[in-house]
Amino acid sequence: MDATNLRDFYRSPLGRLARRQLSLVIRKRWKNLDGLSVAGAGFASPFLGAFRTEAARLACLMPERQGALVWPHSGQCHSVLVSEAQWPLPDNSIDRLLAIHCLEQAERTGPLLREMWRVLKPSGSMLIVVPNRRGLWSRIDATPFGYGLPFSRGQLETQLTDALFAPDRWGEALYFPPLSNRLMLRMAPTLERMGSSMSVGVAGVIIVEAHKEIMAPISGGVKAIPAKSVLKPVNTTRPAGVRRH
Numbered sequence: 001m002d003a004t005n006l007r008d009f010y011r012s013p014l015g016r017l018a019r020r021q022l023s024l025v026i027r028k029r030w031k032n033l034d035g036l037s038v039a040g041a042g043f044a045s046p047f048l049g050a051f052r053t054e055a056a057r058l059a060c061l062m063p064e065r066q067g068a069l070v071w072p073h074s075g076q077c078h079s080v081l082v083s084e085a086q087w088p089l090p091d092n093s094i095d096r097l098l099a100i101h102c103l104e105q106a107e108r109t110g111p112l113l114r115e116m117w118r119v120l121k122p123s124g125s126m127l128i129v130v131p132n133r134r135g136l137w138s139r140i141d142a143t144p145f146g147y148g149l150p151f152s153r154g155q156l157e158t159q160l161t162d163a164l165f166a167p168d169r170w171g172e173a174l175y176f177p178p179l180s181n182r183l184m185l186r187m188a189p190t191l192e193r194m195g196s197s198m199s200v201g202v203a204g205v206i207i208v209e210a211h212k213e214i215m216a217p218i219s220g221g222v223k224a225i226p227a228k229s230v231l232k233p234v235n236t237t238r239p240a241g242v243r244r245h
Helices: 001-011 013-029 044-053 109-119 153-162 184-198
Strands: 037-042 055-062 081-082 096-100 122-132 165-173 205-212
Touching: 001 013, 013 044, 013 122, 013 165, 013 184, 013 205, 037 044, 044 055, 044 096, 096 109, 109 122, 109 153, 109 165, 122 153, 122 165, 153 165, 153 205, 165 184
Parallel strands: 037 055, 037 096, 055 081, 096 122
Antiparallel strands: 122 205, 165 205
């Protein structure tokens, strides 16, 4: 699923509803981004617009496997086509990183997560949205969450830990089925509230907020004290101990 397919989905009635529900969860996690550097990885442009008036710097990193679209349509362009594991950003430069339609479609998740770790500030926060393996959305190819590799919570936690990320808060969203009929679209907000209150575990996506772990230096600031050398007399009674000139 390329960037054009994703754009068209979020313009459909079902896509607009999914965008609204996911935006509520994202905004609940990130309430104030004044003066921060914010980046989105994957296809995050439908969710970054709310931060344009807050963030000091804003970047929309679109992977070459999906293709890139100009975003936003007016004003300065904030989107850029990037290699999956080589982003044009300095180390420790991003305060908030949103990854959506990203990890599940990556060719290799390990290098991608390491690149996320590299650009995220030590005090920063990363929010990842991935398809839930147990959810209905990952089983229907007509939705963008039906492409790529869906995750279980255990799988995602293992990959984050291996990449030196520490999960902080877990959540889920999109409890309503991905159906476009009018009755289901009208019932979707109610189903979303019911599902989030019951925590039934069959939501369409898993959402996790994590921070990067910083490994302490090996020395720990303590100077090593060299051991005193001890001279032992040479045993000259054995042939091996005789020095020959």
